[in-house]
Amino acid sequence: MNIDQLETPVPVIDLDRVERNLAKMQAYCDQHGLKLRPHIKTHKLPQFALRQLALGAGGITCQKLGEAEVMADAGVTDILLSYPMIGPIKAARLAALAKRVSMRVVVDNPVALETVASAARQAGAEIGVLVEFDSGGKRTGVVTVDEALALAQAIIATDGLRFDGLMTYPSSAETARFVAAAKQRLGGEGIEIRIVSGGGTPNVWHQHEIEGLTELRVGTYIYHDRATVGAGVAALDDCALHLHATVVSRPTENRAIIDAGSKSLSSDRVAPSVGEGYGLILEYPDAIIERLNEEHGILDLTHSARKPAIGERVRIVPNHVCVVTNLHDEVVTSRNGLVEATLPVAARGRTR
Known part of the structure; x- marks a missing residue:
């Protein structure tokens, strides 16, 4: 696949x-x-x-x-x-x-x-x-x-x-x-x-x-993740985990909604010098994930010359990847764009 x-x-x-x-x-x-x-x-x-x-x-x-x-x-x-x-x-x-x-x-x-x-x-x-x-x-x-x-x-x-x-x-x-x-x-x-x-x-x-x-x-x-890239210890090409999301709504010209909210992305922020919002969208780096509800990610597209369409998929580099791992029961591993396996996050939720 x-x-x-x-x-x-x-x-x-x-x-x-x-x-x-x-x-x-x-x-x-x-x-x-x-x-x-x-x-x-x-x-x-x-x-x-x-x-x-x-x-x-x-x-x-x-x-x-x-x-x-x-x-x-x-x-x-x-x-x-x-x-x-x-x-x-x-x-x-x-x-x-x-x-x-x-x-x-x-x-x-x-x-x-x-x-x-x-x-x-x-x-x-x-x-x-x-x-x-x-x-x-x-x-x-x-x-x-x-x-x-x-x-x-x-x-x-x-x-x-x-x-x-x-x-x-x-x-x-x-x-x-x-x-x-x-x-x-x-x-x-x-x-x-x-x-x-x-x-x-x-x-x-x-x-x-x-x-x-x-x-x-x-x-x-x-x-x-976005934080370690911002700290200068890694490049974007080193980021190995991307959260894939879909644009599900475009209520206005400059607002889009993705199907990844606070239950999928970390609420941690990065330093203002690194960027705004709750993650970096690789396809639209000038878009800002300005708010997270539980299942909604609200995108501000004001400064993005290109704007995503409804149904379009995007890849997000999380601000803090450790939290994202703990939010998901499973992760998908891949090589060269093809799925290799779906793995249960075995130690997820082990907070005690």
């Missing part, structure tokens, strides 16, 4: 572009001595996780236990959970995973640490732990080296846990400063920092410049 025959809205993935993106990132990490641990939250597909591992990745990163469970079921054996686990239910699920595969988790507080310790006790298996620190993103993560030291000491003192190092997101110049101070402080206490895990596709080609980084967690690079 030709991809133009697919019913819309539908995410279509160009496998040749995926393969090129995966190979390029692995080559970058290999060149600079970084361990690649790709984040699967972008694609949520076991097939792609296994391909990343086959190309040389040293393991994968998951954001939630549900994602990790899906990947473990598919045969992935080395998983980092980059999100803090809190409470007995999470401990029981983490324990079940730790019995099957090599698990590493992150903590930034004693409550999360106790959850992981409980999991290790239940599993009778060792769990590696990274202490997360804040590199300026002002999200999770300890904010002082003394806090990192206290957690590292608590991890070392806890049966079943192994202190592996530090983690942050996004990695930046501040990362190097924190790591240098932490190595001096923890080293003075006889504690080795074996791993420093950083991440973020938007500045990925500069990660090797961050002193002390040993591991790279990136996800969006497999597909890229």
Whole structure:
């Protein structure tokens, strides 16, 4: 089947572009001595996780236990959970995973640490732990080296846990400063920092410049999107996932409606310097997807010299592709304009 025959809205993935993106990132990490641990939250597909591992990745990163469970079921054996686990239910699920595969988790507080310790006790298996620190993103993560030291000491003192190092997101110049101070402080206490895990596709080609980084967690690079193109780390020709949509109405000369709304496209915006609206329409780059209702995408055609007709199909580069993946039960893979397969997004909706 030709991809133009697919019913819309539908995410279509160009496998040749995926393969090129995966190979390029692995080559970058290999060149600079970084361990690649790709984040699967972008694609949520076991097939792609296994391909990343086959190309040389040293393991994968998951954001939630549900994602990790899906990947473990598919045969992935080395998983980092980059999100803090809190409470007995999470401990029981983490324990079940730790019995099957090599698990590493992150903590930034004693409550999360106790959850992981409980999991290790239940599993009778060792769990590696990274202490997360804040590199300026002002999200999770300890904010002082003394806090990192206290957690590292608590991890070392806890049966079943192994202190592996530090983690942050996004990695930046501040990362190097924190790591240098932490190595001096923890080293003075006889504690080795074996791993420093950083991440973020938007500045990925500069990660090797961050002193002390040993591991790279990136996800969006497999597909890229309007945001990573705007950040200068990819070109439009690198974008491997397009949302195909159909123009279903033209109420006025300068307004068109497509069959892709907030249930198909991310509501995330990009920087004004990158563009307006909720995605880039490749056939009509001057059109603006100015509003999203649940099933309607409203296009402003004022600045578009050419205007689409009712029934015309368009391809959209999403602003944030990770969200688009999670909105769809299935994705279609293709080569040279022909459909290869329809794949269930196995880890879709795994928010716990």
